[in-house]
Amino acid sequence: MNSNSANGPGPNDLRQTIVDQSATFEEEMNKADEYLQRVVRTIRAQDVPQGTEPAFQFRL
């Protein structure tokens, strides 16, 4: 969608939307999914030694 919803005061050419309309939502979704899958593969490839339990813990 475009950003003609911009609501700041005053005219300014550069306030107009600058969004590539050629990419559909499905295309963006595919790109985002592929990107995160690559990221996750990197995470899974790491070795994690003992003693690295998450910093957040349940507290009474």
Next chain:
Amino acid sequence: MLEETILFSPLVNIAKRIRSREISPVELTSSYLDRLERFSPMLNAVVTIVHERAMEDARQAEREIQAGNYRGPLHGIPYGAKDLLATQGIRTTWGAPPFRDQVFDFDATVISRLQSAGAVLIGKLSMLELAGVGHYRYASASLTGPGLNPWNPTTYTGGSSSGPASATAAGLVGFSIGSETWGSILTPASFCGLSGLRPTYGRVSRYGAMTLSWTMDKLGPMCRSVEDCLVVLSAIAGYDPKDPSTLAEEFTCGSEVEHVRGIRIGVVQDGFDEHGEPEVKRGFHEAMHVLTQAGADLHPVSLPTFPYHEVAEVIVASEAACAFERLIETGRIGELVDTAQQAGILAGTKIKAVDYLKAMRLRTLLKAEFASVWKDYDVLIGPTSLTVSPPIQGSVHDLYLTYLITAGNLLGMPGITVPCGFGRGKLPIGLSVVGPPLEDAKIARIAQLYQEATTWHRLYPPLFTNN
């Protein structure tokens, strides 16, 4: 109206003149409001100007000071807040169309603390929608349009604290409050020639701030000098029972560092050769020369080998998908300006718990590795960005984010950027100083000593000054 030279001058100087009643908080507030109203449309810097409340607060400050009840260096100083901080009765849009009419019935702790210090809120400042969490592709991913850089409005302010950066750099506010999850104070401050401080995680309460990532969000000052940052941080730091992540340790802006002589500085230059613009390289080398001449002990250092960006990505994307669950469920995520943002946030819902937990374990591993770094170095420095601000029209996906910014945010380490010259197109370059957790005062002091030896922070965007 007060002269520009006053409006751009350091907060401590303005404060002295307010205290001595040379400057009236009412006149000061009127002057900044006038600039904010005249110039912010040229920059897309503001969501809401808080005119009436500001003038009432200014009049109250004036009455108190005249009665001899001076509260401190922020008393009567006008400021702007990124529009992700809740303000009672004033809309808080989070920069995003789905929240354009959102109004809270309470003030964020940072707003309350600044109110107690006597500061005057004059504007809710622009930001990328939802602080750009879904990997926006364009600078225009905001309710108020693209953040335009006061040094050249055909270029980007950087994000996501775009309004705080442009409004402060153009002298439309005395100072501003931004937020950083993954570069959102340091990057726009650097692009706009400001001093911006990302405090230690937990140093500043986030109560009443939009949540993007519980384990990485921070709030901090964006100012025209390091000294100003310290004044503001002193007012907003401290334990808050409303935010369990806040630290018990008190913040004092004094540091035992009197000079940089003997300070062990690790120089981080990841991506420098491949992505650094020649002018940025030159500016950074000149900054290193200034520190070396002052007696600092500089050594090149390689950060621990680590999947910095991947770990940060999994953590932020997972936490954001949870934080914005309601937006996703209602389908209102479709109202976001930038399609890449919508897709990025939705993709975060598909990350498995096991991957999030592994990223958190890797984060713990990195913390241990950095403990070794801090045995050898007092602080780390690097260029805040390897390029100056990009043209407003292009995709921002190609901008290189340094490991120093990512590591600093992953580990909750304090960081500060200060202007250190100009690059392509006479656009500002930034120098970052990062230290171990809780060493906010030390990194600020080292950055301040750099500023005492240079004048970059005293140069202001020509389009917004008569000088």
